Amino acid sequence: MSRIPSASAAPRRGLVRSVPSAILAAFLATLAALPPPAACSEAPRARTAGEEPPALSFRAELRPTTRDLPAGRALDAEWEFGLDLRxxxxLRFSMRLPLSVRIGLEGPWSGRSDAAWGDPSVEAGAFFRRGAGFGFLGAGYAAPLGRWTRDPTRHLRPAPGSGAHRLSASVGLGRIRDPAALAAAFSWAVSIPRMGVPEPVWRPADLALSLSMVEVLNDRAGLLLGLSPRLRAPALGPGADPRAGFDWDLEARIEVHLRAGSAFFRTGASRSLTDPSAAFVPTAGVEYEVRIPTGAGT
Structure with missing residues (x-):
């Protein structure tokens, strides 16, 4: 999650440029097709040499959407809870746990709700800084522990799991151009079906390229504009559709990020540009950071 520089940090020559790069690195996490690489979770504050103090961050994100089901219209609230260790x-490390909550809006299930956990994931990465440039490398794994099949006895029960092991790798580069910053990130994921799945399928490549620009408005607010093309290779295996080809999408995103003490907030919306009927999907997130004491007294 992106973070805005601390108001208590005194701006000094050579340090102002360190702020947008870390903001940008965090904003890249919101654009990637994969879960955010841990290396993207830098908290920008104008510290000496641009280094961030060790910290543990608790985060939550919400993406509400409406869905038409056989039982009527429903609201899907896609939650994601996580920990980031810096x-x-x-080195950077992260854990993510998604939760899908479904609430009936119309029909016989109106006012009722159900929920299910998705696939938990872990990631590790590295974040590099050099002058006005920065980069990151990341690798992750998502376990097929979430519910991935429908429950015929529970009509509102969501199935957010994938039923597959997911391995991912990501790399990104960025450059600061005050008062803005530009960056690009590339991610590649492979999905391998879990044991016991009838007619299993696997995907050799889910590719995503994230392009973004960050504008720092002041010491507590920032604006993100992003564009993310995605390409998915045809599935392989006994259960794959032989007529299926490559799938692709192009997503645009805009977000506002705010900071208040050790808490960080963001809100915005995204939309697919390849589907004329696609609606804007709102998103909101919050994060709280706890400093880790070190011998240096940071």
Missing amino acids: PPGI
């Missing part, structure tokens, strides 16, 4: 040095 130890001393360049």
Whole structure:
């Protein structure tokens, strides 16, 4: 999640440029097709040499959408809870746990709700800084532990799981152009079906390219504009459709990010540009950071 520089941090020559790069790196996490690489979770504050103090961050994100079901219209609230660990040095670690909550809006199930967990994931990465440029590398794994099949006895029960092991890798580069910053990130994911799945299928490549620009408005607010083309290779295996080809999408995103003490907030919306009937999907997130004491007293 992106974070805005601390108001208490005194701006100094050579340090102002360190702020947008870290903001941008965090904003890239919101654009990637995969879960946010841990290396993208830098909290920008104008610190000496642009280094961030060690910290543990607790985060939650919500994406509400409406869905037409056989039982009537429903509201799907897609939650994601996570932890980000930033130890001393360049390494970064993260954990994510999605939760899907479905609420009936119309029909016989109006006013009722149901929920199911999705696939938990872990990631590790490294974040690099050099002058006005920065980069990151990341690798992740999502376990097929979430519910991935329909429950015929529970009509509102969501199935957010994938039923597959998911391995991912990501790389990104960025450059600061005050008062804005530009960056690009590339991610590649492979899906392998879990054991016991009848007619299993696997996907050799889910590719995503994230392009973004960040504008720092002041010491507490920032604006993100992003564009993310995505390409999915045809599925392979006994259960794959032999007529299926490549799927692609182009998503645009705009977000506003705010900071208040150790808490960080963001809100915005995204929309597919390849589907004329696609609606804007709102998103909102919050994060709270707890500093990790070190021998240096940070």
